Amino acid sequence: MLYTARRDRRVCAEGGREAILGDHVKKVSIRQSIWTVFAAGCAVAAVVAFAAAPARAQQSCESLASVQIPNVTITAATSVTPPFDLPSLPGRYGTPSGQKVSVPFCRVVAYATPTSDSHINFEVWLPPAEKWNGLYLGEGNPGFVGAISYGGMAREVEQGYATASTDTGHADKEATGALPPWAEGHPELIADWGYRALHETTIAAKQLVKAYYGKPQKLSFYSSCHEGGNQALTEVQKYPMDFDGIAAGDPAYDITHLQAVSVYLSWVALKDGVKAPEYVPPSKFPVIHRAVLDKCDALDGVRDGIIEDPQLCHFDPATIQCPGKEDGPACLTPAQVKTVRQVYAGAKFADGKMIYPGLEPGSELDWHWMLSGPDPMAINKDFFANLVIGNADWDWHNFNLDRDTREADKEIGAMVNFTDPNLRPFEERGGKIIMYQSWQEAAIPPGGLVNYYKSVVKTIGGLSKTQNFARLFVVPDAGMCSGFSVGSYRGAWNALDVIEKWRETGVAPDKIITEHRVAGAVDRTHPVCPYPQAAIYKGKGDPYDASSFTCGNPKW
Ligand SMILES: [Ca+2]
Numbered sequence: 001m002l003y004t005a006r007r008d009r010r011v012c013a014e015g016g017r018e019a020i021l022g023d024h025v026k027k028v029s030i031r032q033s034i035w036t037v038f039a040a041g042c043a044v045a046a047v048v049a050f051a052a053a054p055a056r057a058q059q060s061c062e063s064l065a066s067v068q069i070p071n072v073t074i075t076a077a078t079s080v081t082p083p084f085d086l087p088s089l090p091g092r093y094g095t096p097s098g099q100k101v102s103v104p105f106c107r108v109v110a111y112a113t114p115t116s117d118s119h120i121n122f123e124v125w126l127p128p129a130e131k132w133n134g135l136y137l138g139e140g141n142p143g144f145v146g147a148i149s150y151g152g153m154a155r156e157v158e159q160g161y162a163t164a165s166t167d168t169g170h171a172d173k174e175a176t177g178a179l180p181p182w183a184e185g186h187p188e189l190i191a192d193w194g195y196r197a198l199h200e201t202t203i204a205a206k207q208l209v210k211a212y213y214g215k216p217q218k219l220s221f222y223s224s225c226h227e228g229g230n231q232a233l234t235e236v237q238k239y240p241m242d243f244d245g246i247a248a249g250d251p252a253y254d255i256t257h258l259q260a261v262s263v264y265l266s267w268v269a270l271k272d273g274v275k276a277p278e279y280v281p282p283s284k285f286p287v288i289h290r291a292v293l294d295k296c297d298a299l300d301g302v303r304d305g306i307i308e309d310p311q312l313c314h315f316d317p318a319t320i321q322c323p324g325k326e327d328g329p330a331c332l333t334p335a336q337v338k339t340v341r342q343v344y345a346g347a348k349f350a351d352g353k354m355i356y357p358g359l360e361p362g363s364e365l366d367w368h369w370m371l372s373g374p375d376p377m378a379i380n381k382d383f384f385a386n387l388v389i390g391n392a393d394w395d396w397h398n399f400n401l402d403r404d405t406r407e408a409d410k411e412i413g414a415m416v417n418f419t420d421p422n423l424r425p426f427e428e429r430g431g432k433i434i435m436y437q438s439w440q441e442a443a444i445p446p447g448g449l450v451n452y453y454k455s456v457v458k459t460i461g462g463l464s465k466t467q468n469f470a471r472l473f474v475v476p477d478a479g480m481c482s483g484f485s486v487g488s489y490r491g492a493w494n495a496l497d498v499i500e501k502w503r504e505t506g507v508a509p510d511k512i513i514t515e516h517r518v519a520g521a522v523d524r525t526h527p528v529c530p531y532p533q534a535a536i537y538k539g540k541g542d543p544y545d546a547s548s549f550t551c552g553n554p555k556w
Contacts (some may be wrong), residue, residue: 010109018376025137058214061126067211069110072204086150092173093142095150104128105157108208112200117188122166122201123148125157133160134216136209137496138202138243140228143177143379144193145344146170147416162217179382181392185353190387195234196417202235219503223496225249225481226444229435233452234418236433240426245503246433247495249481253448254356255416256390256408259383260345260401261356261445266376267399268342274373277335282372288340289364291320294363299556303553304544306526307478308534309554310360310439311447317341343371346445350402356556357447366479368441377443387412421455427469432503434471436495437476446474453531463532472531473512489514491526512537513546527551542548 064077081104106125106126111119126132137156139149149165156163169192170182183190202220210216222232222243229251235242252258269279280288294311297303307313317340322331332340346358359367369377376396385394388408409417426433435453437446453472459465478491491514498509509530516524524544527535529551541548 005486007194035288051214052259059211061108061212064106064108064208064211067208069204069207071114071200072108072110072112074108076107078107078109079412080105080107086154087148089147089150089172091172091177093145093146093177094147094175099151101154101157103131103158106212110204111208112197112204114192114196114200115188118169118196120166120169120192120197120200120206121148121171122164122197123153124162124164124205125153126162126212127157127160128207129213131160132162132213134218135161135500136206136220137161137163138198138205138220138222139163139165139170140224140231141166141168141198141220143227144168144179145175145177145384146182147175153223157438162205162209162213164201166197166201168193176378178378179386181386182315183387184390187412190412191415194412195238195360195418198231198235199239202239219244221245221247221500221503223247223249223498223499225251225495227252229253230255230418231435233435234424236423236431237418239419240429240431244429244431245499247499248433248435249495250437250444250446251435251449252444253452255383255421256388256413257347257356257417258404258444258448260405260408261358262443263376263384263396263399263404264347264355264381264401265343265358265370266380266395267401268372269339269371270373270375277333278339279373280332280339280367280371282334282368283329284332284336285364285367285371287320288317288332289362291315291317292361292364293340294321300534300554301539302543302548304537307362307439308476309556310362310476310538311450312556313361313552315344315361343367346403346447349405350442355405357445357451359442359445360439360447363440366440369443378427384408403537419452419455420532421452421459423456423460423470432469432499432508433493434473434499434502436473436475438475438480440477441480443480450474450531467508467530471509473509474526474531475512475514475528476526476535478514482549489523493528500534511551 005266061079062077064300065074067074082102084101084102086099088093089095108124111121113119139152139156141149148167153163153165180365198493203545206216220243222235224232229249232246233251233253236246238446245386272278272423273306292313293305294314295315296307297305299312317332317337321337322328322333327333344358344361347355375381381396384404385392387402388411435449439446456470457463457466493512493514498512502509512528514528515522515525525546527546527549529535532553533552535549535550536552537543538548538550
C-alpha cells in the first residue's frame with residue numbers, strides 16, 4: 001500500500017531534529033514522485049525529566065562575546081526577540097525562507113580556526129535560563145553541505161535545548177549536496193568536514209553554555225541521520241567525552257567505501273546507458289519486490305509485507321527470469337538478472353575482500369536512488385570527482401572499483417573513515433548509544449553498519465557486554481532515518497526520545513515501537529528488536545499490532 005504522506009507541522013520533537021534531512025528527502029522524493037512522511041512520535045516526545053530548579057543566567061547574552069575560547073573568534077552575541085527569521089539558504093538541503101523562531105534566545109555567532117587553513121563557522125543558540133531544559137543537543141549535517149542547520153536549531157531552542165550547529169568548515173552558497181571544489185588543495189578542510197568541525201563546535205558550545213547559565217549542561221545529546229549519523233559514529237570513536245547519549249541513524253559509515261559501492265552499483269546498471277541490456281527499468285522494481293516478498297515475507301511467521309531480517313532471505317532473481325530471449329514487464333532478462341544479483345552482492349576488491357555490502361532484499365521500491373539513471377547520484381559521483389580524482393569533469397563511466405577505491409582510501413581515508421570498533425572509552429564515561437538503520441534503506445546499504453556493530457561486539461567481548469551501552473536497531477520496512485519514511489508501512493519513531501530515556505533512566509530499550517499514522521491517528525504498530533534479535537509473530541493476533549510479536553533470535 002502506497003500512501004500519500006504529509007509533513008507533520010505540529011510541534012514535534014523528532015520532526016524538528018531532523019528537519020534538514022526531512023527537507024532533503026522531501027525535495028528529492030518529489031522528483032521521484034514519492035512523498036515523505038514526517039509523523040514522529042509526538043505523543044511520546046515530552047520526556048525530558050530534568051527536575052532541577054530553573055537555572056539563572058550568570059551572564060548577559062551580550063557579554064558572551066568576550067568569552068575567551070582557544071582558536072575561536074566570537075563575532076556576535078545577541079539577545080533575539082521573536083519572531084526571528086531564520087537565515088535562508090537555497091538548495092536541496094537548505095533552509096527555505098520564511099521560517100521563524102517563536103521563542104527568545106541568545107544567539108552566538110562564531111568561527112573556529114584549529115588550523116591556519118580552517119574557518120569553521122558555527123552558531124550556539126541558548127534559551128533563556130528559565131526556559132532551558134538543562135540539556136545540550138548538538139545538531140547534525142546532511143551530506144557534504146557547508147551550511148549551519150538553522151531549521152533544526154530553531155526547533156531545538158523552541159523545545160528548550162541549548163544547541164549548536166556548524167557549517168562543517170566550508171560555506172556553500174547553495175545547499176545542494178553536490179561537492180563544489182572547496183576541497184581541492186585543502187586537506188585541512190576535508191579533515192574539518194570529516195571529523196573536526198563538529199568537535200570544535202561542541203567544545204566551544206559547552207563553554208558558552210557554562211558561561212551563560214553559570215553551570216554546565218546536565219547531559220549532552222546528539223541525534224542525527226545519514227552524514228549526521230556518520231558524525232555520530234565519528235564522535236563516539238574519536239571524541240567519546242563530547243556526548244553522554246548518541247543516536248546514530250542510517251550512518252554514512254566508512255565513507256570512502258560507501259561512496260565506492262554507491263558509484264559501483266550505479267555503474268553496473270548505467271554504464272552503457274538506459275537502453276542497454278543490463279539496465280533495469282524502474283517499472284520493474286515493484287516486480288522484483290513482489291517476488292522477494294513472495295519468497296521471504298512469511299519466513300517470520302506472517303505475511304504482512306514486512307521481512308524482519310532480510311539477511312536471512314535468500315532470493316535469486318533468476319526465479320523471475322523471462323522465458324527464452326523474451327523481455328516483458330513482469331520478468332527480467334538474463335542481463336537484468338545479472339545486474340540485480342550484483343546490486344544485492346555489493347562491492348568487492350579484486351582480491352575478493354568486501355568493500356561494502358549491497359542493498360538488501362526488500363529495498364527494491366527505493367532503488368531509484370542509485371539505479372534509475374541516467375547518471376549516479378551527484379553526491380556519489382562528485383565525491384570521487386572532487387575529493388579523490390581531483391577533476392570536477394571526471395567521467396564516471398571510467399570508474400574502476402578496485403583502483404579508485406584504493407585511491408580514495410589512500411588520499412582521504414584517514415580524514416573521513418572512522419571504523420574503530422573500540423568504544424570502551426565511551427562506555428567508561430557512562431555513554432549510551434543507539435545505532436539504527438532501515439533494512440530498506442537504498443541510499444546507504446545497511447550491511448555496513450551491521451558489520452560495524454558486529455566488530456564492536458567482538459571487541460567489547462560479547463553481545464551482552466556491548467548491549468549494556470551500545471545497541472543496534474535495524475528497522476524492517478522503514479525508508480530511512482527515524483522520523484520520516486517512504487513506501488508501504490514505514491512506521492515512524494523517535495530516536496532522540498529513545499536515547500534520552502536510556503541515558504537518563506539507565507533502563508535500556510528492549511524494543512522500539514514504530515507507529516504508522518493516517519490523518520494523525522495510529523493505524524499500525526510494529527516492534528523493532530535489538531540486533532541480532534528480530535520480531536517474531538506469535539502465531540495469532542493482529543499482525544498490524546506490535547503486541548502480536550515477540551523479540552527473539554530468528555531461526556528462519
Ligand atoms: Ca512478514
